[in-house]
Amino acid sequence: MSSESHVAGHGAEPSFRQHHFINAEQQFDTSKLGMWLFLATEILMFGGLFVGYGLMQSVYPEAWVAGHHHLDRIMGAVNTVFLLCSSFTMVMAVHAASQSEKAKTVRYLLGTLVFAAGFLVIKYFEYSHKFHDGLLPGTHFSYHGGGPPQQAMFFGFYFAMTGLHGFHVVVGMALITWIMLRAMRGEFSSAYYTPVDLVGLYWHLVDLIWIYLFPLLYLVS
Amino acid sequence: MADTVATPKAHGHGEHHDVDYLHDGSLLSWMTTVDHKKLGVMYLWSVLFMFFLGGVFALLIRMELFSSDPSKAMMDAQTYNKVFTLHGAIMVFLFIIPSIPAALGNFVLPIMLGAKDVAFPRLNLASFWVYVTGALIAVTAMVTGGVDTGWTFYTPYSTTTDGSVALMTFAAFVLGFSSILTGVNFIATVHKLRAPGMGWFKMPLFVWGMYATAIIQVLATPVLAITLLLLIMERTFGVGVFDPKLGGDPVLFQHFFWFYSHPAVYIMILPGMAIISEVIPTMSQKTFFGYKATAFSSVAIAIVSFVVWGHHMFTSGQSQLAGAIFSFLTFLVGIPSAIKVFNWITTMYKGSISLEAPMLYALMFLILFGIGGLTGLFLGAMSVDIHLHDTYFVVAHFHYVMMGSTAIAFLAGLHYWWPKMFGRMYNESAARIAAVLVFIGFNTTFLPQFLLGSRGMPRRYYNYLPEFTFLHQVSTVGSWILALGFIIMAGYLFASLRKKFDAPANPWHGRSLEWQIASPPITHNFHEVPVVTAEPYDYYRPFEPSVKGHH
Numbered sequence: 001m002s003s004e005s006h007v008a009g010h011g012a013e014p015s016f017r018q019h020h021f022i023n024a025e026q027q028f029d030t031s032k033l034g035m036w037l038f039l040a041t042e043i044l045m046f047g048g049l050f051v052g053y054g055l056m057q058s059v060y061p062e063a064w065v066a067g068h069h070h071l072d073r074i075m076g077a078v079n080t081v082f083l084l085c086s087s088f089t090m091v092m093a094v095h096a097a098s099q100s101e102k103a104k105t106v107r108y109l110l111g112t113l114v115f116a117a118g119f120l121v122i123k124y125f126e127y128s129h130k131f132h133d134g135l136l137p138g139t140h141f142s143y144h145g146g147g148p149p150q151q152a153m154f155f156g157f158y159f160a161m162t163g164l165h166g167f168h169v170v171v172g173m174a175l176i177t178w179i180m181l182r183a184m185r186g187e188f189s190s191a192y193y194t195p196v197d198l199v200g201l202y203w204h205l206v207d208l209i210w211i212y213l214f215p216l217l218y219l220v221s
Numbered sequence: 222m223a224d225t226v227a228t229p230k231a232h233g234h235g236e237h238h239d240v241d242y243l244h245d246g247s248l249l250s251w252m253t254t255v256d257h258k259k260l261g262v263m264y265l266w267s268v269l270f271m272f273f274l275g276g277v278f279a280l281l282i283r284m285e286l287f288s289s290d291p292s293k294a295m296m297d298a299q300t301y302n303k304v305f306t307l308h309g310a311i312m313v314f315l316f317i318i319p320s321i322p323a324a325l326g327n328f329v330l331p332i333m334l335g336a337k338d339v340a341f342p343r344l345n346l347a348s349f350w351v352y353v354t355g356a357l358i359a360v361t362a363m364v365t366g367g368v369d370t371g372w373t374f375y376t377p378y379s380t381t382t383d384g385s386v387a388l389m390t391f392a393a394f395v396l397g398f399s400s401i402l403t404g405v406n407f408i409a410t411v412h413k414l415r416a417p418g419m420g421w422f423k424m425p426l427f428v429w430g431m432y433a434t435a436i437i438q439v440l441a442t443p444v445l446a447i448t449l450l451l452l453i454m455e456r457t458f459g460v461g462v463f464d465p466k467l468g469g470d471p472v473l474f475q476h477f478f479w480f481y482s483h484p485a486v487y488i489m490i491l492p493g494m495a496i497i498s499e500v501i502p503t504m505s506q507k508t509f510f511g512y513k514a515t516a517f518s519s520v521a522i523a524i525v526s527f528v529v530w531g532h533h534m535f536t537s538g539q540s541q542l543a544g545a546i547f548s549f550l551t552f553l554v555g556i557p558s559a560i561k562v563f564n565w566i567t568t569m570y571k572g573s574i575s576l577e578a579p580m581l582y583a584l585m586f587l588i589l590f591g592i593g594g595l596t597g598l599f600l601g602a603m604s605v606d607i608h609l610h611d612t613y614f615v616v617a618h619f620h621y622v623m624m625g626s627t628a629i630a631f632l633a634g635l636h637y638w639w640p641k642m643f644g645r646m647y648n649e650s651a652a653r654i655a656a657v658l659v660f661i662g663f664n665t666t667f668l669p670q671f672l673l674g675s676r677g678m679p680r681r682y683y684n685y686l687p688e689f690t691f692l693h694q695v696s697t698v699g700s701w702i703l704a705l706g707f708i709i710m711a712g713y714l715f716a717s718l719r720k721k722f723d724a725p726a727n728p729w730h731g732r733s734l735e736w737q738i739a740s741p742p743i744t745h746n747f748h749e750v751p752v753v754t755a756e757p758y759d760y761y762r763p764f765e766p767s768v769k770g771h772h
Contacts, residue, residue: 019337020336020339021414026413030341030414033409033412034341037409039402040440044440045443045444045446045447046618047444048477052473055470056469056470097234102439137454138461138467140458149468151466151468152460153460153462153469156454156460156462
């Protein structure tokens with residue numbers, strides 16, 4: 001927006017409109033379509049993992065059951081609640097931004113960040129527990145408690161899926177921080193809150209993927 | 222959209238928006254540009270460089286295969302494996318996939334729609350630099366150990382062999398992102414940035430082809446991304462998903478890989494078809510025959526492309542039933558492809574055909590795609606494929622499609638839009654000589670490979686039985702003729718760039734919007750937003766410009 005905005009600077013033209021859009025509405029619609037397309041790519045990427053996971057589960061059902069007993073359902077459930085709450089605060093942040101309520105927007109975004117951080121803290125404890133017990137992927141698997149050897153593959157999927165999801169949480173936190181700073185500077189109003197809206201969409205997807213990951217990994221039997 | 226149009230007043234603001242886009246030639250302006258035209262040009266030089274690099278590896282392969290006598294070998298078997306892998310990986314990931322969409326499409330698509338730019342110009346810039354990053358990672362992989370897996374990275378070989386497989390795979394992963402960004406950009410541009418009056422069925426067929434391509438890029442590439450990530454994890458942590466020793470399934474890798482890479486084949490061919498759909502009506506001055514059928518056949522190919530991946534795996538041990546279904550679905554692709562071919566030919570019927578370089582390449586495309594497409598049906602038939610699988614027949618088939626069709630269509634587009642992109646005409650006689658050499662060279666190289674394959678010469682082999690010597694040598698000589706054609710082409714194209722702007726706005730008397738603006742275009746493409754009333758390809762009636770305000 002910065003370098004092109006002078007082209008758009010015609011009287012009543014809003015400063016956020018990029019020069020190649022005819023009006024703000026077209027810009028908003030286009031941005032939103034772009035975000036949905038990006039989310040489609042995310043779903044397909046995770047979809048590949050889900051397919052591989054499901055296929056291997058059908059081949060080694062007993063290893064999957066044995067593997068999932070090492071996961072802490074309570075921690076997983078708490079994390080699910082954290083992410084659901086964070087989605088709620090995100091919705092409220094988008095709504096507040098659309099109503100030009102700056103203070104509320106910032107507060108709700110901060111709330112979202114806190115829930116996301118809580119999620120990562122719990123994930124950290126879960127991961128360190130697995131590391132300690134030697135419940136690691138593939139050839140690094142060194143758990144001595146017995147059980148089917150394919151548990152090593154289960155933990156391969158566990159770390160691949162939660163790791164990729166965790167990476168998305170971290171990226172989401174960076175994005176939320178970014179729009180929170182912009183909101184503090186008063187950049188958003190009912191006329192323009194596209195970035196808040198789009199980051200919101202992304203965050204809901206991160207939440208949604210966890211909603212699928214939780215039962216798949218923690219509630220196998 | 223038409224009712225919400227505000228008239229942009231580009232005129233009032235600083236005259237520099239009216240100068241051609243090449244005006245500011247400083248390095249920084251190129252590196253940081255968000256102008257789709259400059260990005261298209263930067264992509265163009267990048268893919269041409271990669272084409273050169275991949276071509277050098279191709280010549281090395283053919284040189285090595287000139288003789289079956291081990292004492293005359295240029296390289297050892299291990300090096301040969303690396304050379305053909307690099308040839309394939311460079312040509313597929315760094316040349317063909319980005320060639321038409323990211324280079325020519327980036328330049329032309331927004332103009333054809335009457336837009337000032339693509340929907341997300343900064344994403345477009347990001348796409349380019351992600352591409353460059355991916356290319357650099359690929360080069361690093363080449364010089365730090367190389368890769369000898371073939372471009373398909375099949376497990377378990379790829380998880381056990383030495384070399385920089387993980388790095389090369391990561392390069393393909395990064396390049397996938399660049400491809401996704403282009404796809405997202407094009408879909409959003411086509412949906413939201415069409416000029417007033419530019420309905421879906423007034424879009425040039427090039428745009429339809431690009432749109433179908435973009436759908437595949439967006440929906441298939443993420444699956445490749447996760448496959449390659451799993452492969453990297455497999456190599457680094459020994460996860461075992463694809464490793465039978467650890468209970469994994471190597472055929473799962475093939476399913477994942479081809480779920481992307483078969484649609485990717487259409488990421489490569491659809492843009493080629495899209496270019497032919499522009500060149501033929503313009504150079505024949507004829508209304509396109511079967512516009513809607515051709516437009517929908519692009520989308521049909523995109524959809525069917527997602528359900529045919531199993532035809533790469535007839536010999537992998539997948540069930541016979543699955544094989545039969547994949548075989549049947551594969552034949553379905555022949556229908557929309559044939560619809561296109563018939564429509565191109567019918568478009569030329571009784572047209573006023575001019576045989577300039579772009580049209581020569583378009584005609585070449587028709588012949589070579591005919592051969593490449595029909596031999597694809599041989600391979601799609603299970604019983605025949607069992608015999609021909611992994612032979613030179615397959616090599617010849619996909620080179621007729623990838624090189625003979627896509628790369629030739631790319632050359633058609635390059636010659637067609639060169640005057641628009643750079644504002645200069647190339648030497649037409651030299652271009653025709655090069656075109657003839659390319660045609661002869663290509664067929665001399667690859668026709669013998671059909672024979673080699675049907676007689677049992679396996680692909681990817683470093684050496685061969687003495688009875689294959691003659692056909693291999695013919696093929697190698699063909700590669701030299703092909704190289705000569707490309708050297709001449711490089712000569713006249715570079716020579717044209719040394720001239721002053723001499724290209725007319727509309728050298729081929731085309732009707733789409735890019736021919737109604739200056740050559741080279743001004744920075745913002747149009748002085749005023751065009752209002753489209755004419756049909757595309759309405760050569761049956763006098764020309765009615767949609768673009769106003771041009772001098």
